[in-house]
Amino acid sequence: MAYVSVFLLMLSNSSCSNSNFDIIIVGGGTSGIASAIQSSRLGSKTLLIEESNWLGGMMTSAGVSAMDGNYKMPSGFLKEFRDSLVSHYGHLDSLKTGWVSNLMFEPSIGNRILKDIAGSEKNLTILYGTTIDKVVKDKKFTLKTKENAVTYKSKILIDATELGDLIPKLNLPYFIGMDSSKRFKEDIAPEFSNDIVQDLTYVIILKDFGKPMTINQPKNYNKNEFICSYDSGECNEQDKKLWSNEKLISYGQLPNKKYMINWPINGNDFYVNSIEMSDEQRFINYEKAKEKSLRFLYFIQTEMGFSNLSIDYDEYPSKDGLPLIPYHRESRRSKGKVTLTLNDIKSPYTQQNSLYRTGIAVGDYPVDHHHGAYSNYSNLPKLDFYPVPSYSVPIGSLVPENIDNFIVIEKSISVSNLVNGTSRLQPVVMQIGQASGVLASLAILKKKNIDQIKIREVQSEILKNSGYILPYVDVDSEDLNFISYQKIGACGILRSEGLNIGWENKTLFYPNSKLDKNDIYLDDWMMFKPEEIPFPEKMTIKNILHWIYKIKEEPSLNQTEYYEVWKNLNLTNFNLQRTVTRGEFSVLLDKIIDPFSKVDINYYGNLIIK
DSSP: OTTSOOOOOOOSSOOTTSOEEEEEEEOOSHHHHHHHHHHHHTTOOEEEEOSSSOSSGGGTTTOOOBOOSOTTOOOTHHHHHHHHHHHHHSSGGGGOOSTTOSOBOOHHHHHHHHHHHHHTOTTEEEEOSOOEEEEEESSSEEEEESSOSOEEEEEEEEEOOTTOTHHHHTTOOEEOSOOOHHHHOOTTSOSSOOOOOOOEEOOEEEEEOSSOOOOOOOTTOOGGGTTTTTTOSOOOOTTSOOOOHHHHHHTTEETTTEEEEOOTTTTSEEOOOOTTSOHHHHHHHHHHHHHHHHHHHHHHHHTSSOTTEEEOTTTSSSTTSOOSSOBOSOOOEEOBSSOBOHHHHHOTTSSSSOGGGGEEEEEOOOBOOOOTTSTTGGGSOOOTTBOOOOEEEEGGGGSBTTOSSEEEOTTOSSBOHHHHHHHTSHHHHHHHHHHHHHHHHHHHHHTOOGGGSOHHHHHHHHHHTTOOSSOBTTSOTTSTTHHHHHHHHHHTSBOOEEEEETTEEEEEOOTTSBOOGGGBOOTTOGGGOTTTSOOOSSOBHHHHHHHHHHHTTOOOOOHHHHHHHHHHTTOOSOOTTSBOBHHHHHHHIIIIIOHHHHSOBOTTSOBOOO
């Protein structure tokens, strides 16, 4: 792309003199850097190829440095990144500067933190200023770049590009735009499919200079283009909730008197479907998006009274002071082993497949689609903040069909168009990246193809890294029994409740609630011999322990022995006649029987009975 000078830079002790790697990741964005760090930490020789000179993609290079959602589920590397921000700014509350997010930061700081973390990984090599020209799949993947004559080879290839650009290079099927309601039976989808994608945005990072800094009037400026972006008193559109000019600006307030301008209501969102365009065509249209953002800036300065706010030229290494890339909300969507649909999120336990059992990432943001800049917006489905429970992303959505050892991440995973409206958010994308690094590295370590790796092994590694596989907002990852709750929930033996309360989308596990017989689902679990060993009528500690030891085909214990078992599991309030809690039952089942590890699952969430 024209916005990047071409250069190569290593960020580790590794050398590119040997062009053979275990894993190659193309795209150093939100998912790509998480994937690269995770795979290198697990011992895989990893190459990350990035076309700009920054890391972090949408949350840094594109300027969307406001992390949306997952505040109560800071999973895995997401928590590590958040904690690094806290260390830099001094306190978690220092990140709550704007009202759109509880986690806001300067893009340049995010980039610096990611580079610092990556620089400490000895198995990781990063090429900046590098784009892929050709990909060939044989026994290995061979990549040729546009910038140099070196070819790079790896067993496993991961597409972490912003638009899923490796998918067509490998001649794999994919989808673009809206799905018809018939395709996935999603009742709020349009009747017919189309190629309409979400608006993109060329974000602007402004700084308060304390004095007038009004830019020259941009070409084709007309204030009426933005008159309905706030409650100006001049807007004739009565159907929109309009905010004050102060609210518009403080929406994206960052630390150190900086402001992120990423305003969807008649602001700087811009419509273009650039996915299938050439690099040259994309560049032309992104320049148009920049022009719209500059017009909006001039409007902010001259009509809204913020002449003291202007472009912070120190934030980005670009001539115009704007981000290195636009913010893409949508890309190609691969055709994976499974596809996550809105119905899977809304009602995970009533679908044909039990995809919740295969979770590798979690999210809690509503389905949020930006289409306001599209010319025929009024005829599109209204998808602003459609509520959903918090949810899991299935591992099969990262693994395309009909190709070995290729993983797709970022915003190109196999989800419906509607689900993309929530799975596209930074916290989810970062977790998806980390999970891909786990999956790829396990395949390297075990010398197997990625679809031969047991899903439970991937999930166990994620849990070991303080990651979530199920979206329980009432169970903190620092809880001593967090992993047991996650495992038993992922077995489907205990189920959760999805709720929408105001702006919050949540799923509750209720670990402290008393266990009820109707809470337990053992229908497809032959190992529990439900016909031979019926579940007890009363959920007392004594009855549950007795039932568990019958399953294990071991003699029942006396009271003293039961107490020792209880104490050794770090459980408290021992009373054989007391009703056990859901959390306690999870710990007993996990620690004594361990159904999670003993019975594997397939991509559909079905138990693999041997």
